[in-house]
Amino acid sequence: MSQRTRDADQASPVATGEPHDALVEVRNLCKVYRRTRGRGGVQAVTDVTLTIGRGETLALVGESGCGKSTLGRTLLQLERPTSGSVRFAGTELTTLRAADLRAQRRHMQLIFQDPHASLDPRMTVGQTINEPLVVHRFGDRAERRRRVGELLERVGLGGRASGRYPHELSGGQRQRVGIARALAVNPQLVVCDEPVSALDVSIQAQVLNLLAELREAFGLTYLFISHNLGVVRHVADRVAVMYLGEIVELAPVDELFRAPRHPYTKALLSAIPLPDPSIERARERIVLTGDLPSPAAPPSGCRFHTRCPFAQPLCAREHPELTDAGDGRSVACHLWEELPPR
Amino acid sequence: MIRYALNRLATAIPTLLGVLLVTFALLYAMPGDPIAHLVSAANGITPREMQELRGRFGLNDPMPVQFVHYVGHVVHGDLGTSILSNRSVGSLIVEALPNTIELALAALAISIMIGIPLGVIAAIRHRTWVDHVSIGASLLGVSMPEFWAAMLAILIFSVNLQWFPAFGADGLSALVLPAAVLGIRTSATLARVTRSSMLEVLGRQYVTTARAKGLSEWAVVMLHALKNALIPVVTLLGLQLGYLLAGAVVVETIFARPGIGSLLINAVLNKDVPVLRGTILVVAVGYVLVNLLVDLSYGWLDPRIRSARRSAA
Amino acid sequence: MSAGSVAVGVKVAPSPRERLTSARRTLRELLHEPTFAIGLAILVVLLVLAAFGPWIAPHDPNAIEPTASLQPPSLSHLMGTDQLGRDVFSRVVAGTRLTLWIAVAAVTISTVLGTLLGLLSGYLGGVTETLIMRVMDVQLAFPGLIFALVLLAVLGPGAGSVIIAVGIGGVPTFARVTRGAVLALVSEDYITAARALGASTTRILARHVLPNVAGTIIVLATLWLAFAVLAAAALSFLGVGVRPPTPEWGAMANDGRAVLVEGWWVSFFPSLMVMLFVLAVNLAGDVLRDRLDATLRSRRAVAGDPEGPASSTEQE
Secondary structure (H helix, E strand, O other): OHHHHHHHHHOOOOOOOOOOOEEEEEEEEEEEEEOOOOOOEEEEEEEEEEEEEOOOEEEEEOOOOOOHHHHHHHHOOOOOOOEEEEEEOOEEOOOOOHHHHHHHHHHEEEEOOOOOOOOOOOOOHHHHHHHHHHHOOOOOHHHHHHHHHHHHHHOOOOHHHHHOOHHHOOHHHHHHHHHHHHHOOOOOEEEEEOOOOOOOHHHHHHHHHHHHHHHHHHOOEEEEEEOOHHHHHHHOOEEEEEEOOEEEEEEEHHHHHHOOOOHHHHHHHHOOOOOOHHHHHHOOOOOOOOOOOOOOOOOOOOOOOOOOOOOOHHHHHOOOOOEEEEOOEEEOOOOOOOOOOO | OHHHHHHHHHHHHHHHHHHHHHHHHHHHHOOOOHHHHHOOOOOOOOHHHHHHHHHHOOOOOOHHHHHHHHHHHHHOOOOOEOOOOOOEHHHHHHHHHHHHHHHHHHHHHHHHHHHHHHHHHHHHOOOOHHHHHHHHHHHHHHHOOHHHHHHHHHHHHHHHOOOOOOOOOOOOHHHHHHHHHHHHHHHHHHHHHHHHHHHHHHOOHHHHHHHHOOOOHHHHHHHHHHHHHHHHHHHHHHHHHHHHHHHHHHHHHHOOOOOHHHHHHHHHHHOOHHHHHHHHHHHHHHHHHHHHHHHHHHHHHOHHHHHOOOOOO | OOHHHHOOOOOOOOOHHHHHHHHHHHHHHHHHOHHHHHHHHHHHHHHHHHHHHHHHOOOOOOOOOHHHOOOOOOOOOOOOEOOOOOEHHHHHHHHHHHHHHHHHHHHHHHHHHHHHHHHHHHHHOHHHHHHHHHHHHHHHHOOHHHHHHHHHHHHOOOHHHHHHHHHHHHHHHHHHHHHHHHHHHOOOHHHHHHHHHOOOHHHHHHHHHHHHHHHHHHHHHHHHHHHHHHHHHHHHHHOOOOOOOOOOHHHHHHHOOOOOOOOHHHHHHHHHHHHHHHHHHHHHHHHHHHHHHHHHHHHHHHHHOOOOHHHHHOOO
């Protein structure tokens, strides 16, 4: 897509290969859930640093439980960060007063994974989409009603859906309502938390197309969270791979798929089935051993070392930091240079 | 389990403190001069004597100091002196308490003996006339005001049939009617809860498994269903104690039984504040402790709590 | 995907008339339950008595006639007369208004205060929750009637005092139940969505939390009417609530205590009325509660299916 190539041309590699015109800057973000009783806590997000450029789609991928949803929510301050900073268009979010934060929210919205749970069962579609307009004092009643109608048309539902209740709609339709709601006050950033995972495959494509269309039309910036690499390939400009609360690799999408550097990324990619059965059969897969460690007790050194087929003693001792790997990429692995490219 | 127990204890302590605070503050909440509530002949004494009395009772000290003194007195068993009878509140309570405990236990025993079997049978004979009658009776039992049940009982069983005495607390025969009346609502509630609990348990899978193993109907009921069905019932018993204590007020009044209930109502009617304070303190503390015990035994009964590391609170 | 092409599969919004008929349908379904119908019928009768009492009562409830003292039920005195010659039936009818009023007012206090405390403690959590719940615990340490007794000792007798005493007595139960209901939905995505929109806490509580817990609260309030009436009647019976000569069912039952043997009807009928009211509330309330459980369960079943009921006509 033209968007992606444009970015690759413009991006001058800053320390971790980030784009210039940053909309969101996350620095050393940590989220720890403390145990209510006893010691220790779950380290859901550990020391995450990344930047999202204006107009780009950054994908955040990883297995369930790796902390990607938590990262998305913590970024939006829906969960209070344990430490770290999040700057949105230059404004530091973590120190904002409650009222200011609420006002800021019109610029950054969220689309949820479960389309049914994210809609208030007692509100009609129209009321749901109208709410952000009311909260942020958009126009008068007539203007709001017009806007709701506009938004419904834009997401492909038609104005007559306005009086329906969520339980009368299908999953795909509900998700469209969620999208309309998120767009109501013209946000700049939309965090999509697994927006199509709960939908039937045939509907997924339609919703993804809608998201892409909307991005073009409104110049939106997406943080696209998903565990499905196949989906990510089609929508993302850059991809960040997460494992146990940390970013282990960050790269433009084509580069990532062509030549993954981190062993975990390699394993993830090798798990995607290919359509051609003969190639599929001939492929050598990287199969991970062992179970996902508990985020409450992450392994020492490199968190991935317990399952990494290339692990060395160094990996258990020292924690690898995200380092610049050229071409706008970064990897958190001691051995990335030695490993074969695929 | 230990963790659970400690947690429950930790919750009980602020509650007890709160209770003490409330009974302490009651002296000041009552309309009129606090001195009038502490000393019987407080009308018609000179202002100077009043001042001296205030000093003697420590009413001029700052509030926190007074509270500490109050707690100190309470802990030593000194609950003040009744304005009406000039006897120590403590002795009045000690006299009255056994009667009420006797009444409450008898009522509880009756409710358990009637309510639980009724509930079990209704559940086993689900949807038959037995079930419907039991539901109807429970509904009536729960809707009936105690004072009415008491008066009807007196009319029918005392006056007409002359089976039991209507007044006093002498001996077992005087206990029957009051206990029965007090136990009606609890029986009805127990029957309802036991029935629904049993119905739920009887439908569960491990019961079906037991039946499949070929055990007789009785064995299935007794061994597997009842034990698990009783868990919510045990919780209920703790709550019912509160109801029984409250109901005792009405029952003891109608049947002219000396007890905490009649002590309390007389204190209210006569504005005998020391007795009022002392009585509700004893009742509240007792209630909190019994509930604590019930909670702990609940934790022991339900193996999920016993082995879990998290508290059920 | 352009604007007009995809209205297919989305049904037309229900007209206001359609929505009214669905509410009417719910009521009709409820009425088909015999227990609910009976309960409601009794309540309607009592309401009529309360509203039109002065026109229905054959005699003046307060008219003392010593010559007609303690007459058993007859055609002229349907429920007999008391020791002062007053017509019991008229007094019972007059008492309906007062008793109903006390019960409703008390339950209203419990509902409003209790729900507010429950919302705050459930949604805000933290210190607020702990503080509120501890205070509720202290109040609950004093068994129901006893707590009301103490309040009445402080407030003095009278209908207003009874309303306050019984009303406040119910607050902890409402607070706990509301808090429980709130906790159940505070982690739902649509609450997070409302926060993500930038809605204020007040708005979230009022627009999202409250409507979704309202059902539970309504059921509790209905059933609590039963407790309120029993408590008010018992307190008046004991002499600390509504005092004679005001006609109130509990106070009237107390009047009849002295003449229990010679004139059983003086206590019997007022007490019977109490029981009828409580029975009616329990009948209707039980059905309401069962229905609410069923609705919650079916809505969850629909929710669990991500494609929902309209998927077969879906033509996206």
